[in-house]
Amino acid sequence: SQTIHQWPATLVQPVGSPLSLECTVEGTSNPNLYWYRQAAGRGLQLLFYSIGIDQISSEVPQNLSASRPQDRQFILSSKKLLLSDSGFYLCAWTKTGTGTPLHFGNGTRLTVT
Amino acid sequence: SQQGEEDPQALSIQEGENATMNCSYKTSINNLQWYRQNSGRGLVHLILIRSNEREKHSGRLRVTLDTSKKSSSLLITASRAADTASYFCATDDRGSTLGRLYFGRGTQLTVWP
Numbered sequence: 001s002q003t004i005h006q007w008p009a010t011l012v013q014p015v016g017s018p019l020s021l022e023c024t025v026e027g028t029s030n031p032n033l034y035w036y037r038q039a040a041g042r043g044l045q046l047l048f049y050s051i052g053i054d055q056i057s058s059e060v061p062q063n064l065s066a067s068r069p070q071d072r073q074f075i076l077s078s079k080k081l082l083l084s085d086s087g088f089y090l091c092a093w094t095k096t097g098t099g100t101p102l103h104f105g106n107g108t109r110l111t112v113t
Numbered sequence: 114s115q116q117g118e119e120d121p122q123a124l125s126i127q128e129g130e131n132a133t134m135n136c137s138y139k140t141s142i143n144n145l146q147w148y149r150q151n152s153g154r155g156l157v158h159l160i161l162i163r164s165n166e167r168e169k170h171s172g173r174l175r176v177t178l179d180t181s182k183k184s185s186s187l188l189i190t191a192s193r194a195a196d197t198a199s200y201f202c203a204t205d206d207r208g209s210t211l212g213r214l215y216f217g218r219g220t221q222l223t224v225w226p
Contacts, residue, residue, distance in 0.1 A: 041218075042218055043217050043218035044156075046213060090156070099144050102158065106155045107153070
């Protein structure tokens with residue numbers, strides 16, 4: 001069966017520090033991968049999606065970047081965190097095409113101080 | 114934007130009662146999905162309804178879709194305390210095969226024992 005791992009679960013980082021969040025999927029190949037952010041009391045904002053290795057699309061301009069160095073690995077990064085980067089970050093995957101559900105990881109709670 | 118909007122933002126009911134949540138969206142879709150999120154966790158897929166379907170059932174869940182009004186509803190019958198969670202609708206992009214989903218802000222459902 002397929003599983004998705006996301007780490008760390010929680011992270012407290014000072015403003016201006018770098019960020020690296022990692023997500024890996026097991027049990028499937030060539031998944032579509034997504035990074036979402038959820039601010040407190042808000043909906044999910046799609047940040048990045050990827051249809052293949054080194055194929056990343058950004059939904060909104062921001063202080064973050066994403067990379068997909070391997071088929072089932074998706075990394076969210078920042079060179080210098082801002083206070084506004086605080087939030088709950090969720091990685092998700094789905095099979096290629098429409099009409100398939102998203103499978104989410106358990107999320108990373110990031111607090112920038 | 115493509116994002117769906119759930120209504121109400123919060124719903125509080127007693128065990129055994131039915132819970133109805135609504136979702137409105139703005140553009141044409143291929144399908145609409147409902148997800149559930151327990152506090153501090155990732156989202157879990159509940160049900161998918163395609164644009165050519167009007168109603169779908171899964172256990173105690175009943176979903177309707179009215180594409181002419183661009184709206185959907187999720188009914189949970191005979192609710193239980195364990196149903197307490199946030200519920201989100203998600204819409205895709207009819208013109209895209211990339212599987213991107215856009216989420217609303219969710220309905221926070223509290224079921225009192």
